[in-house]
């Protein structure tokens with residue numbers, strides 16, 4: 001096989017799934033057309049304006065773009081106005097919204113969350129209903145990008161952990177919805193990522209399928225009765241998809257949930273009741289999703305009386321120091337907690353009990369809203385606070401034009417300095433980018449070093465136009 005060619009075993013496998021005409025449409029779509037670029041706007045930060053793209057049918061916030069712009073050169077991208085996401089993945093929004101339509105205060109767990117695309121969707125859905133999202137990523141090196149993306153999204157109802165899935169077995173059945181967007185053989189990425197074709201083999205598919213079973217096994221016991229599991233992969237083969245669903249239904253008290261997906265969307269119903277996006281049928285990459293519901297109570301179902309009595313309060317409420325309160329909007333309804341290094345976090349008041357409940361089983365979960373730490377009489381605010389909607393309106397802000405904003409995001413010196421002395425936030429199009437501390441005619445740039453733009457910037461006159469605009 002030549003480098004970058006579709007593996008012959010893969011083509012045979014697809015021949016068992018698609019008829020001859022469709023197979024040739026599929027192959028030509030994977031090998032000869034460009035992959036799709038999708039963006040999903042953040043309802044907290046932008047009403048998506050779309051001048052050249054097409055709406056994604058299953059979400060009001062998603063669009064596909066004709067060409068892929070350089071997102072790094074758009075300050076609103078750094079402010080969290082939108083997430084760059086494959087449209088097929090956005091199908092999770094439609095599904096999760098339907099499943100949780102009547103659930104109050106849902107408890108949601110995203111078990112394989114990094115880099116965080118689907119967590120941003122779940123954070124929104126949870127937040128609309130005062131719910132709680134725990135986003136977990138087992139690979140430690142992927143946790144920072146997960147936290148960064150969730151901080152940019154700006155929702156405070158999100159908590160992040162980094163555990164192997166079996167560790168969750170200590171938890172009682174708490175969750176209304178669990179998403180397992182499983183590590184997989186990546187067939188759905190063959191168009192976008194030619195290298196993925198060379199890494200694919202039938203052995204790898206089998207290896208992924210056994211790993212998925214291992215990850216799936218503890219999940220049913222974590223669901224409330226009636227709770228849902230959304231299982232997804234970016235593959236087409238049956239071992240990683242429908243076979244897993246059949247196995248789950250045979251082994252646990254789970255039942256497939258049928259859903260009426262509008263046929264004009266081009267999403268295919270699979271034999272076992274899952275849904276498949278094929279790139280020649282939808283304007284997106286390959287993606288599989290199935291929904292299962294916990295029916296009986298073969299697994300443990302609620303906290304025992306003993307467990308209820310043992311509920312401790314592992315995370316104590318801390319009063320915010322005045323220097324921190326000055327950054328926070330009045331009536332913020334946040335409860336303060338602190339870690340061992342003295343960092344303050346904000347937890348939405350009406351989720352504090354849930355946070356404490358989970359913290360007794362999983363002591364190391366971090367609220368996403370890191371506020372900062374005291375230093376002498378001063379308080380050093382964190383980037384997560386800058387990106388949230390909890391900032392006091394009286395905190396000065398300095399609006400930058402695009403090139404100046406990019407210089408700030410690159411941590412380079414810009415021409416203008418804010419007029420105030422002391423702390424303030426830099427903003428672009430009304431969206432907060434990060435903190436500065438002004439000292440007379442200059443300021444210190446508090447944009448996080450590890451988030452800064454690394455590429456050289458074109459001069460202001462050569463900045464490429466963006467094919468869409470974002471507005472608050």
Ligand code: SAM
Nearest residue numbers: 112113114115116117118138139181182183215
């Ligand atoms: N849900 C993410 C999103 O929408 O941005 C993408 C998740 S990606 C398909 C699969 C994730 O599974 C990766 O973040 C990977 O680190 C994680 N993973 C790898 N091995 C795992 C394991 N043994 N248990 C749980 N997660 C694992």
